[in-house]
Amino acid sequence: MxxxxxxxxxxxxxxxxxxxxxxxxxxxxxxxxxxxxxxxxxxxxxxxxxxxxxxxxxxxxxxxxxxxxxxxxxxxxxxLFDLAMLDFEESYDGAKAAADSLELQKVQDFIGELEEDNREVLLKIAVEGRSYKDVADELGVPIGTVTSRLARARLKLREWLDTNDAPQGVRLRSMPGGM
Structure with a gap:
């Protein structure tokens, strides 16, 4: 047809x-x-x-x-919101929250400087929690392309964090494929 x-x-x-x-x-x-x-x-x-x-x-x-x-x-x-609210209610520290917010802004600014393809994949997988397959389908690219774009974005983020003495509030959790 x-x-x-x-x-x-x-x-x-x-x-x-x-x-x-x-x-x-x-x-x-x-x-x-x-x-x-x-x-x-x-x-x-x-x-x-x-x-x-x-x-x-x-x-x-x-x-x-x-x-x-x-x-x-x-x-x-x-x-996840409920869990975050439990942590927030139990341990809210205004000064620390302000410092963390500034540190988060620095990380967001850096991510905004990544190449668009790499940034898009990083945000969809690492932030939104989407699967590699869903992202590949949405972008119309092979899963291998998604994997390599994510690896490049993570590598650049890791290098940036290493050269900028990773902000105190930034903790990278273990994710498939690195970081």
Whole structure:
């Protein structure tokens, strides 16, 4: 099936996709966002579409997977926020918080200076906690490319931290592939 025909069929599916998204998340704004992300993912992944399968089934599966990922990520963020709040309430020190904030700003400034490709991969994996595969799919590059971009970003960050006597509040946890 030609790409233009597929895109036309996708447009015809929009009302059904929105209805399905609305039933899943029960929030019109969230449903619209979910449909938009589904269409973006589908268009970006058209080369992976098997013409032997039904387009509607493929798109509904993408939407459902995005929804489940969103629910899982939201639950994980809430859990991490609760843990952070426990630490915050028990040990809040205003002077230390101000110093940490300045140190964090220095690290953020450095990350902002990284090459865009490397910075994007670093933030998606190390900050957002996304999988290598999801990032590779989103960017439309092989997993090896994601791995090498992440390694370059981590190496530059490590070098910067070493030459700048890593700020007190910055502790690098052990991550796959280094740092």
């Amino acid at each position: 030609p790409e233009d025909t597929l895109k036309t069929e996708m447009i015809r599916l929009l009302p059904k996709l929105r209805s399905f998204a609305l039933r899943l998340c029960r929030n019109p704004d969230q449903a619209d966002d979910l449909v938009q992300m589904t269409c973006e993912r589908a268009i970006r992944s058209l080369d992976q579409f098997d013409p032997a399968t039904r387009l509607d089934s493929w798109m509904f599966r993408i939407l459902q997977n995005l929804y489940f990922n969103s629910v899982r990520d939201t639950a994980n963020r809430a859990r």
